[in-house]
Every structure is written in structure tokens, then in C-alpha cells.
Amino acid sequence: MNTAFGKQLKMKYCKIFLFLLLMIMGVSTNAQVFRCTDVKLKMHGQRTIECLSNGKWDYPYPKCGDVTCLLNTKEKNIKMDRFPDFECPVTPGYNLTFSCNGQGLILKGQREITCQSNGEWSSPFPKCEDKHTEGQTTSCGPPPDVNDADTIELKKDEYNTGERVEYSCFNKYTLDRRPPFSSYLTCEQGEWRGTIKCLKPCTVTVEEMNRRGIDLAYADRQKMFAPHNDYITFACQWGKVLAGVRELRQQCDDGVMTLPECVGRWE
Known part of the structure; x- marks a missing residue:
């Protein structure tokens, strides 16, 4: 469907607004499903909205814009270097390199992460912790439950750092293999890392x-x-x-x- 900014169609209860960059995949008297007109754009907001009995949509219309990654760390004892090194939105391909500010600290997590095409970082932001902290946990307990999936092998009570657990989606569900998703979770210094998503039938x-x-x-x-x-x-x-x-x-x-x-x- 080609759209023009500001054009408006009337429905029985709720109004439909057509905007540039936003495509309406399906229209009915009580729901709309959206996607962006370009696969390089990212949708901000709800993909599906429904018309309420008061004639209002249950969520605002989503917007489509350039893909960017958020600089979402508030750690004061960590140094972050950007590449390219200039102030502008962080777009896919940008790298962040981390180091700790101060002596006696160790970096927990990935030293370098990359902004990916879906607006997510390749790994979570690392943290700086006191290397002399007693009782620091390096092993993991049983892996967590994942929506619409289960582990291929029986779960153990304890896993060492570096061990991986593979998941399989339920029958008729499809594993999303686009980065950052995969079929594995990995034990890293006492925490399970990774993202698994099963697409619904x-x-x-x-x-x-x-x-x-x-x-x-x-x-x-x-x-x-x-x-x-x-x-x-x-x-x-x-x-x-x-x-x-x-x-x-x-x-x-x-x-x-x-x-x-x-x-x-x-x-």
C-alpha cells in the first residue's frame, strides 16, 4: 500500500492515518497490523493496534526510523571508547570498546561490542568489579526457562563458565537465527548469556x-x-x-x- 503523509481514511469507530515510511499490512474494523516500508528501518511502537469501543486506538501509531543502538550504561567506573569517534547516533557497524577506570578492577563481560542491524548490541554492556571480591561466582545453576522452547539435553544442577546449553523450539514453532538470536545460552562468570526466540505459528x-x-x-x-x-x-x-x-x-x-x-x- 502506498501512503501519503496526512491522508486520512474513516472507519466505523476508529480513524486510519497513513504516514510516510509506515505500511499497513492489514485493515479491519477493529485492528491494524503495520510494518516499515524499508527493511533497513526500525519500528518504534506496537506492531498491532486495536480499536476500542470509545473510538480510540489502544496504542499510538508506531513510527519507522533509522536503526540506532542505545548507549545504555550508567556505570561510573567504566571507560567507553567509540569508533568512529564522534558524537552522532550510534548506527549499525559502530563499535564500543570498554576498560575499567581505577586499579583493582576487572572487566566482567565483552571488551568490545558492535551495534547490529536490528538495533541491538552484539553482547550486553560489561561491568567493572573488584577483582578481590570474595565468594565471586564463576559457575551457573540450571539454565533458565525460555518461552516456547526447551533444552535438548537434561538440565544439570551446575555448569562451568564457558559451557553451553542448546534449546529447541516447540513443535510448529520456528527458531529465529538472526543476530543476536541463536539456539544456545552460555554460562559466563555465574550468569547465563544469550538470546533465544521462537517465532509463533x-x-x-x-x-x-x-x-x-x-x-x-x-x-x-x-x-x-x-x-x-x-x-x-x-x-x-x-x-x-x-x-x-x-x-x-x-x-x-x-x-x-x-x-x-x-x-x-x-x-
Whole structure:
């Protein structure tokens, strides 16, 4: 959908506003799903918003802008060097190098981190701690629970620094392998480090299809799911035709699928 800044369409309860850089993937009387017009842009705000009974959206419209990484450290005893070394937004490719201010301190974490294309740092910000701290923990307890995933092997009670644990997503869920995500968590000086994300499948119910006047095109009505990035092809129910410009073949995007709609020929 091409958009023009300031143009406005009216719906039954809530108004739709169209902005540059922001694309509306799906429109209904009670919800909108957005994405940025360019994959190099980052969305700030809710990807899906719903229309409330008072005629207001439950969240503000999201905005799309350049990808930047936040300088989110407040440690006073740590020195941070930037490359390139000048004051401007931190964009993908920028590196930060850390060192400790003062004697008797050790750096806990990665010495150098990089701003990635998704606006996240390649590793968490490190900390400076007293190297003489007694009772410093270097081992980890059992790895944490991860949403929609489980460890491939049985969990142990204790892990040494450097040991990794591999996770597998539940059936029909898809592991996100884009940085900084992976299938592993690593024990580092008493803490589990790493990020695991399982992308949700999409499901379609008989009730939803009946409301939209559609059926599955190639399968029976008991198999109505699609993993992330997979497609479901629909067909109009008998005597109905496709309404609008939405295609009958739709893709699953992390649990979200915009359904087409078919109506009677004279509606």
C-alpha cells in the first residue's frame, strides 16, 4: 500500500492515518497490523493496534526510523571508547570498546561490542568489579526457562563458565537465527548469556473463516496452521467473490496472518 503523509481514511469507530515510511499490512474494523516500508528501518511502537469501543486506538501509531543502538550504561567506573569517534547516533557497524577506570578492577563481560542491524548490541554492556571480591561466582545453576522452547539435553544442577546449553523450539514453532538470536545460552562468570526466540505459528479457526466467507483451498478444515514464513491459500466460499485487493494466499509472520475476505456478489 502506498501512503501519503496526512491522508486520512474513516472507519466505523476508529480513524486510519497513513504516514510516510509506515505500511499497513492489514485493515479491519477493529485492528491494524503495520510494518516499515524499508527493511533497513526500525519500528518504534506496537506492531498491532486495536480499536476500542470509545473510538480510540489502544496504542499510538508506531513510527519507522533509522536503526540506532542505545548507549545504555550508567556505570561510573567504566571507560567507553567509540569508533568512529564522534558524537552522532550510534548506527549499525559502530563499535564500543570498554576498560575499567581505577586499579583493582576487572572487566566482567565483552571488551568490545558492535551495534547490529536490528538495533541491538552484539553482547550486553560489561561491568567493572573488584577483582578481590570474595565468594565471586564463576559457575551457573540450571539454565533458565525460555518461552516456547526447551533444552535438548537434561538440565544439570551446575555448569562451568564457558559451557553451553542448546534449546529447541516447540513443535510448529520456528527458531529465529538472526543476530543476536541463536539456539544456545552460555554460562559466563555465574550468569547465563544469550538470546533465544521462537517465532509463533499461525492458526485459523472455522469461525474466523466463516466470518470472512473463505475456506482452505487445498486441505481439509482440520489442518489450519502454518509455521512462521509459511503460507496458507484460501478460496472464496460458494457464491462469494474476493473483496478488496488482498490476495487469497497469505503468509504467517510470527503468529500473525491477515485473512482475506469474500462477500456475496451483490454486497
